[in-house]
Amino acid sequence: MHVSHLALHNFRSYALADVPLGPGVTAFVGRNGQGKTNLVEAVDYLSRLSSHRVAGDTPLVRAGAEQAVVRAAVVKDGRTAVLEVEINVGKSNKGRINKSTLPRVRDIVGLVRTVVFSPEDLTLVKGDPADRRRFLDDLLVLRTPRLAGTISDLERVLKQRATLLKTAGHARRGSTSQESALSTLDVWDSQLAQVGAELLAQRLTLVEHLRPYVGAAYATVARGAGRDDAAIAYKASFELPHAATVDPAAPDRGELAQALLAELGRRRNDELDRGVCLVGPHRDDLLLSLGQSVPQSLPATGEGIGEGLGEGTGTRLPVKGYASHGESWSFALALRLASYDLLRSEGDDPILILDDVFAELDAERRTQLAALVAGAEQVLVTAAVAADVPEALAGTRYTVAGGEVTRAD
Incomplete structure (x- = not known):
């Protein structure tokens, strides 16, 4: 093409x-x-x-x-x-x-x-989680264009839900207006669970498919690096079902939706107090690390990176905050090269x-x-x-x- x-x-x-x-x-x-x-x-x-x-x-x-x-x-x-x-x-x-x-x-x-390499790519390593979420979603849409609709649906649900959270949070406790807002919020919670589970499942599968390409690309662009030196892992905003961590390439959307809905219920009071959506794919991150082996997915808290990752694993440090400028650039290049190699393996x-x-x-x-x-x-x-x-x-x-x-x- x-x-x-x-x-x-x-x-x-x-x-x-x-x-x-x-x-x-x-x-x-x-x-x-x-x-x-x-x-x-x-x-x-x-x-x-x-x-x-x-x-x-x-x-x-x-x-x-x-x-x-x-x-x-x-x-x-x-x-x-x-x-x-x-x-x-x-x-x-x-x-x-x-x-x-x-x-x-x-x-x-x-x-x-298209796959774009630009000076802004360094934000994939040093920037906010939103930059890495956008990287994943852009790649998802290139692989499966219909997911542009899923992402648009999620944005619509989040916007509606944020409005309701603010309305219910500002209303007098126990008032009719608050009860009405909370009842409507239940409906939007269900929608967020469904569309959020779909996007989350797609991202988990993408990260699993992308992982070996990232390791190979980093070994190519970083002097003296091996295929196992660079790794990526998906960090969700809530604890994933066990099955999704064992086989992230084929997560069960129903289980993900149930887990997301349960977490929304658990965090509702926090969301009402703050007036923002605290749970969902819009709060997730792609963790980038350098070192020895890393598990396929990490706890929602993101704690313990390099510590207690499982028997037989060694020290692994996050690229952000620990990598040199050259290592950061190598990782950013590896992400783009991996995207290119993955897309190329699936078509033109x-x-x-x-x-x-x-x-x-x-x-x-x-x-x-x-x-x-x-x-x-x-x-x-x-x-x-x-x-x-x-x-x-x-x-x-x-x-x-x-x-x-x-x-x-």
């Missing part, structure tokens, strides 16, 4: 852009602020309907415009389809395939699959996007990363200076300056 043509209208800094692309490596070279990242961001947006740089869509629309359009010709198995997303300020976005409007814009998700090569990442790496990691990705069907690279692009990624090059994208001969 590759993008053969990219066209933009009022996207970011571009009033208009028209860029031929092709298989192999394409590098966009230009000083910071010239718009090179905007080009690869547009390709990635078609994949996930979200940006790796900002949380919302509004910054993607050019200043003064009310609508942006991203259009790409995508080649798969020798056949070409034109995908288009219309980003509307203050209104619903629209998606089209070969000029036919889709019932829902999210139906375009997953038709193009994803499009690899290396967004200004080489400037953040030392010479050894630059060379290693370039060698690992050079054989991908399509690689899109951005760099401030041409010297930042390793020789292994020599290919088509464009100069980006003053809003113009010019092929460099």
